[in-house]
Amino acid sequence: xxxxxxxxxxxxxFKPRQPKDGDGILVFGKNTVLAKAxxxxxxxxxxxxxxxxxxxxxxxxxxxxxxxxxGEVSLEGYEMxxxxxxxxxxxKELPFAVTTGYHIWSWRHYHKFCGVCGTTLQPSxxxxxxxxxxxxxxxxxDIHPAxxxxxxxxxxxLLAKHQGVRNSFxxxxxxxxxxxxxxxxxxxxxxxxxxxxRVKNIRYFGSQPWGTAGNLQLGFVCDVDGxxxxxxxxxxxxxxxxxxxxEVPTELGxxxxxxxxxxxxxxxxx
Numbered sequence: 001x002x003x004x005x006x007x008x009x010x011x012x013x014f015k016p017r018q019p020k021d022g023d024g025i026l027v028f029g030k031n032t033v034l035a036k037a038x039x040x041x042x043x044x045x046x047x048x049x050x051x052x053x054x055x056x057x058x059x060x061x062x063x064x065x066x067x068x069x070x071g072e073v074s075l076e077g078y079e080m081x082x083x084x085x086x087x088x089x090x091x092k093e094l095p096f097a098v099t100t101g102y103h104i105w106s107w108r109h110y111h112k113f114c115g116v117c118g119t120t121l122q123p124s125x126x127x128x129x130x131x132x133x134x135x136x137x138x139x140x141x142d143i144h145p146a147x148x149x150x151x152x153x154x155x156x157x158l159l160a161k162h163q164g165v166r167n168s169f170x171x172x173x174x175x176x177x178x179x180x181x182x183x184x185x186x187x188x189x190x191x192x193x194x195x196x197x198r199v200k201n202i203r204y205f206g207s208q209p210w211g212t213a214g215n216l217q218l219g220f221v222c223d224v225d226g227x228x229x230x231x232x233x234x235x236x237x238x239x240x241x242x243x244x245x246x247e248v249p250t251e252l253g254x255x256x257x258x259x260x261x262x263x264x265x266x267x268x269x270x
Contacts, residue, residue: 001208002255005093008062010100014128016057017065019047024066024094026058026101027073028109031212032080033098034073042089044098045075055123058101061093068105083212087255095255103211104128107141115139143216145177147186150221150261150270151199153228153242157265159249160195160232160240168238170249172258174217187220195240196231197224205270208257219257221270 003010019025025045027034036043052067059066083102086095114121114132121130121139130139149172151158159170175190177183184202191197205219230240243249248266252259264270 001257001260002087002096002099003209005061005096008093010093010096011060012128013060014057014126016054018054019052019065019067021046021048023047023052023064024097025050025052025056026066026068026098026105028068028083028102028105029072029080031083033083033086033102034075034078035081035086035098036078037081037086037089040089042086042091042094042098043078044094045073045078050075058104059097061097066097066101068101068108088253099211100209101211103209103214104141106214111139142214144214145183145216145218146174147177147183147190148217148219148258148261149173149187149190149199150205150219150265151191151197151224152221152265152270153224155245156242157245157248157262158195158197158224158230158240159243159262161238163234163236163238169251170243171252172261173240174258183218183220187222194233194237196233197228198226199223200225205261205264206257210256217257219261221261 025047052069056067056069058068083098086098089095111130112121114137116137117135119132119134122133124131160173161168161170173191173194175186177186187202188199191199199222202220202222205221208217210217232240245266248262252262254260254263
């Protein structure tokens with residue numbers, strides 16, 4: 001999956017330091033990042049090619065720190081690329097850095113003022129947080145939990161195409177956890193809402209940070225309980241059908257938890 005960057009190691013400890021040569025600089029726009037690519041190899045600007053400061057610190061991967069400077073930046077030879085376009089590029093730690101950095105950038109970008117008194121928020125010097133200098137209200141990064149549900153029916157897996165998605169691929173039933181729900185509650189609710197199916201034998205598969213949407217994706221496996229005839233909610237689902245293991249589509253790859261779970265089913269691992 002996208003976060004599997006071994007032997008490199010992600011370190012999100014908040015210990016800002018001054019940039020040094022070779023440190024990465026992530027410049028974002030809405031769903032875009034300043035980068036260049038050649039033969040599936042991704043490059044981002046590095047210090048001292050672009051300037052950055054301790055206030056722009058994001059995190060480290062191995063001994064390389066990453067920064068996100070404020071304001072628009074242009075650099076010859078680089079262009080604003082879609083953040084999703086970099087998912088399968090190399091070296092594999094850079095797509096993860098881009099998506100994780102975008103999560104932090106989005107949080108900062110959309111939380112500029114205190115929701116209590118309206119004062120401009122300031123970055124904390126002690127932790128990854130935004131603080132109101134007047135009333136002390138503190139904002140931490142938004143993380144939105146969602147479930148991805150592999151619904152089995154013997155040796156068949158339910159996959160769906162979602163409404164309103166360009167070039168939609170077959171994917172798992174998925175949805176956000178609502179206030180007051182457990183993750184397991186959501187696993188029961190979403191199939192009923194989207195395809196009219198009850199499920200049982202719920203078990204946890206794994207999780208994945210998904211920074212481009214600020215999500216934490218939780219994977220679950222379960223079995224259909226009772227009728228296996230999908231009755232789709234056409235406002236959300238364009239198509240839903242059962243696939244035999246040998247028929248399961250593989251176009252999603254394994255950079256996402258959804259694709260990883262589909263591949264695990266195809267191989268008979270779940």
